Amino acid sequence: MPKLSTAKGLREIQLADNIFSALAHPTRRQILLSVHYRGVCNAGEIASRFDCSWPTTSRHLSHLVKAELLWVQSSGRERIYRANTRLIQSVLQQWTQYFE
Amino acid sequence: MPKLSTAKGLREIQLADNIFSALAHPTRRQILLSVHYRGVCNAGEIASRFDCSWPTTSRHLSHLVKAELLWVQSSGRERIYRANTRLIQSVLQQWTQYFE
DNA sequence: TATATATTTAGCGTATTGGCTAAATATATA
DNA sequence: TATATATTTAGCCAATACGCTAAATATATA
Numbered sequence: 383m384p385k386l387s388t389a390k391g392l393r394e395i396q397l398a399d400n401i402f403s404a405l406a407h408p409t410r411r412q413i414l415l416s417v418h419y420r421g422v423c424n425a426g427e428i429a430s431r432f433d434c435s436w437p438t439t440s441r442h443l444s445h446l447v448k449a450e451l452l453w454v455q456s457s458g459r460e461r462i463y464r465a466n467t468r469l470i471q472s473v474l475q476q477w478t479q480y481f482e
Numbered sequence: 483m484p485k486l487s488t489a490k491g492l493r494e495i496q497l498a499d500n501i502f503s504a505l506a507h508p509t510r511r512q513i514l515l516s517v518h519y520r521g522v523c524n525a526g527e528i529a530s531r532f533d534c535s536w537p538t539t540s541r542h543l544s545h546l547v548k549a550e551l552l553w554v555q556s557s558g559r560e561r562i563y564r565a566n567t568r569l570i571q572s573v574l575q576q577w578t579q580y581f582e
Numbered sequence: 583t584a585t586a587t588a589t590t591t592a593g594c595g596t597a598t599t600g601g602c603t604a605a606a607t608a609t610a611t612a
Numbered sequence: 613t614a615t616a617t618a619t620t621t622a623g624c625c626a627a628t629a630c631g632c633t634a635a636a637t638a639t640a641t642a
Contacts, residue, residue, distance in 0.1 A: 395508070398508075398511070399508055402502070402505045402511065406502050407629090408495070408498075415580055418580075424589090425589055425590085426588065434630085435632060435633080436588095436589075437591080437592095438630070438632075440589070440590055441590090441629095441631095444590085458638090459587065459588045459638060459639040459640065460588065460589080460639090461588080471578050471581050474574050474575075474577050478570075478574040478575055480515055481565070481574075482571070507599090509600095524618085525619055526617095526619080534601070534602090535601075535602060536619075536620090537621080537622095538600070540619070540621085541599095541601095541621095543620095558609060559608060559619070561618080
């Protein structure tokens with residue numbers, strides 16, 4: 383378990399905080415899965431797959447980016463998203479282990 | 483991945499929703515770990531370990547119970563909590579696998 | 583350069599969350 | 613039975629979350 387008393391522990395806690403709050407919304411979980419399975423997606427592709435408006439999806443995307451669960455990259459006027467699969471897995475695995 | 487079109491899938495989605503929203507709060511994650519490591523805890527023991535008021539902790543507890551991450555059992559005037567380690571692990575593992 | 587396209591940001595309104603204190607409930611003890 | 617103890621529930625309030633539409637920004641195309 384991370385310790386509040388070390389810089390590393392603090393960062394880990396902050397990370398967990400962002401990640402679990404990002405995963406708390408069903409649409410965000412879906413976005414994450416969807417981007418993961420497709421490998422790469424631009425904002426429009428993602429937005430088109432969900433019921434909510436594009437701006438709303440856009441905010442979900444920035445939430446996920448802030449949590450470092452997604453990476454963005456600009457390409458012309460498009461924004462390319464990719465899932466940070468390694469982080470997602472490592473955090474989930476880590477927390478699985480806490481309960482072993 | 484669970485499907486919205488089947489009863490089982492729907493239940494799984496609902497489960498994930500409760501679980502991830504329960505895990506979204508740092509205090510609730512701490513409670514969960516704390517109860518897990520101690521094996522069994524009554525409400526007072528748990529409440530005493532956190533900064534927030536007992537009623538606030540109590541609400542966190544019911545949130546966790548609703549998500550089935552904790553089990554409660556009454557014993558006299560005490561309420562005994564236990565972590566549903568199996569569920570926690572299976573959900574986290576499941577989601578880890580989605581990203582494999 | 584003017585316009586179209588891709589996307590985010592701003593701003594607003596409502597719903598939910600999470601904190602608190604006080605009150606209620608249930609059980610144990612004197 | 614009256615009181616003390618353990619705990620939850622009720623009710624209030626401020627902050628946050630999340631939906632929307634309209635506006636802003638950045639890049640591509642005519």
